[in-house]
Amino acid sequence: MNSLNVSLPGLELKNPIMPASGCFGFGREFSQLYDLSKLGAIMIKATTLEPRFGNPTPRVAETSAGMLNAIGLQNPGLDKVVNEELVWLEQYDVPIIANVAGSQEEDYIAVARKISANRNVHALELNISCPNVKTGGMAFGTIPEIAKNLTKKVKEVSEVPVYVKLSPNVTNIVEMAKAAEDGGADGLTMINTLVGMRIDLKTGKPILANKSGGLSGPAIKPVALRMIYEVSQQVSLPIIGMGGIESAEDVIEYFYAGASAVAVGTANFIDPFVCPKIIDELPELIGKLGYENISECTGRSWNKFEKTSHYCS
Amino acid sequence: MIRQEQCKVISQIKLAENIYELTLQGELVHEMKEPGQFVHLKISEGYDPMLRRPISIAEILPDESQFKMIYRAEGRGTALLSEKKPGDYTDVLGPLGNGFPISVAGRGETALLVGGGIGVPPLYELSKQLVNRGVKVIHVLGFQSASAVFYEEKFARQGETFVATADGSAGTKGFVTDVIKRLNIDFDVLYSCGPTPMLKALENQFPHKKVFLSLEERMGCGIGACFACVCHTGDDPEGYSYKKVCSDGPVFKAGEVVL
Numbered sequence: 001m002n003s004l005n006v007s008l009p010g011l012e013l014k015n016p017i018m019p020a021s022g023c024f025g026f027g028r029e030f031s032q033l034y035d036l037s038k039l040g041a042i043m044i045k046a047t048t049l050e051p052r053f054g055n056p057t058p059r060v061a062e063t064s065a066g067m068l069n070a071i072g073l074q075n076p077g078l079d080k081v082v083n084e085e086l087v088w089l090e091q092y093d094v095p096i097i098a099n100v101a102g103s104q105e106e107d108y109i110a111v112a113r114k115i116s117a118n119r120n121v122h123a124l125e126l127n128i129s130c131p132n133v134k135t136g137g138m139a140f141g142t143i144p145e146i147a148k149n150l151t152k153k154v155k156e157v158s159e160v161p162v163y164v165k166l167s168p169n170v171t172n173i174v175e176m177a178k179a180a181e182d183g184g185a186d187g188l189t190m191i192n193t194l195v196g197m198r199i200d201l202k203t204g205k206p207i208l209a210n211k212s213g214g215l216s217g218p219a220i221k222p223v224a225l226r227m228i229y230e231v232s233q234q235v236s237l238p239i240i241g242m243g244g245i246e247s248a249e250d251v252i253e254y255f256y257a258g259a260s261a262v263a264v265g266t267a268n269f270i271d272p273f274v275c276p277k278i279i280d281e282l283p284e285l286i287g288k289l290g291y292e293n294i295s296e297c298t299g300r301s302w303n304k305f306e307k308t309s310h311y312c313s
Numbered sequence: 314m315i316r317q318e319q320c321k322v323i324s325q326i327k328l329a330e331n332i333y334e335l336t337l338q339g340e341l342v343h344e345m346k347e348p349g350q351f352v353h354l355k356i357s358e359g360y361d362p363m364l365r366r367p368i369s370i371a372e373i374l375p376d377e378s379q380f381k382m383i384y385r386a387e388g389r390g391t392a393l394l395s396e397k398k399p400g401d402y403t404d405v406l407g408p409l410g411n412g413f414p415i416s417v418a419g420r421g422e423t424a425l426l427v428g429g430g431i432g433v434p435p436l437y438e439l440s441k442q443l444v445n446r447g448v449k450v451i452h453v454l455g456f457q458s459a460s461a462v463f464y465e466e467k468f469a470r471q472g473e474t475f476v477a478t479a480d481g482s483a484g485t486k487g488f489v490t491d492v493i494k495r496l497n498i499d500f501d502v503l504y505s506c507g508p509t510p511m512l513k514a515l516e517n518q519f520p521h522k523k524v525f526l527s528l529e530e531r532m533g534c535g536i537g538a539c540f541a542c543v544c545h546t547g548d549d550p551e552g553y554s555y556k557k558v559c560s561d562g563p564v565f566k567a568g569e570v571v572l
């Protein structure tokens with residue numbers, strides 16, 4: 001048995017490593033660097049019904065062990081993503097997880113319906129957690145009832161399993177996760193970025209043109225781990241974990257917290273080869289830890305039956 | 314092709330106040346073709362700083378598998394870069410972006426190269442390649458003050474060179490645009506790199522000429538994947554169409570993007 005095979009709703013993954021949405025575009029740039037078929041899956045950039053230009057620049061700022069971004073969901077719009085980007089991606093043997101965003105319910109539904117019909121799209125990631133858009137996004141991700149209803153509506157039209165991407169900018173993450181579960185979600189992805197700000201000492205004003213932005217990178221790893229640790233014990237949905245992952249050790253830590261797969265975001269900017277490197281390093285680490293398959297690591301931090309898999313019961 | 318490589322520091326020379334010339338050695342030099350391309354440097358291991366820093370390629374020395382960069386030690390990243398010593402290694406991703414189109418200037422034609430501050434460095438490799446093609450080059454280089462001037466003689470060896478400083482402590486007092494106007498310099502193609510207000514002024518001053526401008530923008534990935542460095546296009550200034558400074562640029566034809 002391959003030690004990295006992982007099976008999740010809609011996703012038979014050759015390994016549980018995938019680039020996180022927004023940190024990999026639609027794959028074209030990274031395809032110049034390595035074979036995308038090596039990846040477990042690809043989470044493509046958020047897609048909205050209409051094209052979006054996004055926010056003014058500067059859109060990024062460095063922080064201690066992290067970065068802020070306020071891209072503002074720039075993307076070429078549903079039609080172009082389906083007719084150009086997804087068609088181009090078909091040449092690779094890698095399942096696509098489509099990140100679906102919008103500012104109102106109808107947008108989400110329209111994008112989910114059309115994009116889920118694409119044969120290369122194996123799952124949707126419902127982005128109810130982008131901190132960088134003025135309308136919509138955030139309310140969907142912070143009010144449980146709204147999140148539940150949206151999940152339900154999207155589930156009704158989607159032809160593939162739906163993973164809901166949770167925002168860490170809430171007081172009770174378990175409540176949000178349960179709302180998604182009640183809405184019929186097939187899985188969760190977590191976490192999106194934390195809202196933050198940096199101020200330029202020369203001008204005295206925020207560095208980002210949008211003023212605030214989403215914090216990502218190693219700085220948010222402990223926040224993500226704690227949230228996954230809590231949610232995975234109270235909700236029976238598989239979790240794709242993310243936040244500051246940059247090594248095989250980080251991946252195991254996420255599995256121990258309760259994740260069943262992981263996504264790598266910011267680290268792609270620092271080392272563009274980070275995903276294939278982690279994939280190459282994982283089997284040895286798993287062997288050293290005494291597991292046959294990485295899934296056995298899921299939930300070890302709270303599971304009293306060591307080495308039993310959370311999802312095989 | 315873009316490569317990632319640990320490049321060896323060959324030399325680090327202080328050229329002017331806070332201005333350093335760094336020479337690195339690595340195989341990726343052989344991928345460097347166009348002047349005006351840049352590299353993305355991971356200056357230290359760990360998170361201080363975490364993101365890469367974009368720096369232009371100032372000179373390509375293929376025979377030695379070396380290239381030079383000139384940078385101003387300003388913030389945390391560039392300050393740490395200035396502490397690198399010969400024999401140290403630096404993680405380099407590159408070459409990145411599209412540089413200045415040199416074939417636009419024909420043999421016997423005149424190219425005007427206009428640089429401002431830390432926008433001057435990429436013009437040096439450009440000047441060398443143009444001269445090699447039999448193009449006559451004229452340089453107008455702007456700096457804050459005499460203490461910030463670098464490479465004046467090296468440029469002068471390639472072609473006529475005029476320096477302007479904001480405080481008049483070297484060359485002509487004023488902006489590069491003033492110098493061009495006053496000397497009434499005639500040219501076929503203009504290439505420029507420097508602060509955005511300077512690029513804007515040049516674009517407005519020469520609406521009917523062939524003008525190529527190199528832009529700066531804060532970057533994340535540097536390869537076109539994160540949408541950090543996007544600008545509007547000239548034909549659709551309010552709309553959805555865009556160019557990425559890192560992968561479509563950093564050099565654009567005047568008017569192609571909104572400055």
Ligand SMILES: Cc1cc2nc3c(=O)[nH]c(=O)nc-3n(C[C@H](O)[C@H](O)[C@H](O)COP(=O)(O)OP(=O)(O)OC[C@H]3O[C@@H](n4cnc5c(N)ncnc54)[C@H](O)[C@@H]3O)c2cc1C
Pocket residue numbers: 061062351362364365366367368369370382383384385386387388389390391392431434435528529530531532563
């Ligand atoms: C295509 C390109 C080519 C460049 N070529 C050169 C060069 O040849 N020589 C040179 O001295 N400088 C050059 N710069 C500017 C250089 O990238 C910045 O001076 C440098 O990133 C500052 O880093 P820092 O850590 O010292 O400053 P900090 O202010 O601490 O940096 C914080 C963050 O802001 C970003 N940043 C700050 N200033 C700039 C800037 N002007 N442009 C883009 N990002 C910035 C940094 O990359 C970093 O992510 C170039 C920029 C670009 C985009």
Ligand SMILES: Cc1cc2nc3c(=O)[nH]c(=O)nc-3n(C[C@H](O)[C@H](O)[C@H](O)COP(=O)(O)O)c2cc1C
Pocket residue numbers: 020021022023045046069071073099127130165191192193215216217218220242243244245263264265266267533539
């Ligand atoms: C530049 C940038 C753009 C992002 N764009 C999106 C996006 O379009 N949709 C989304 O759901 N998350 C987006 N994210 C969030 C990431 O997918 C991820 O959840 C977050 O960055 C945490 O992981 P990391 O620390 O590994 O980056 C973006 C993050 C960054 C840094």
Ligand code: FES
Pocket residue numbers: 531532533534535536537538539540541542543557558559560
């Ligand atoms: S820096 Fe990422 S797209 Fe240009």
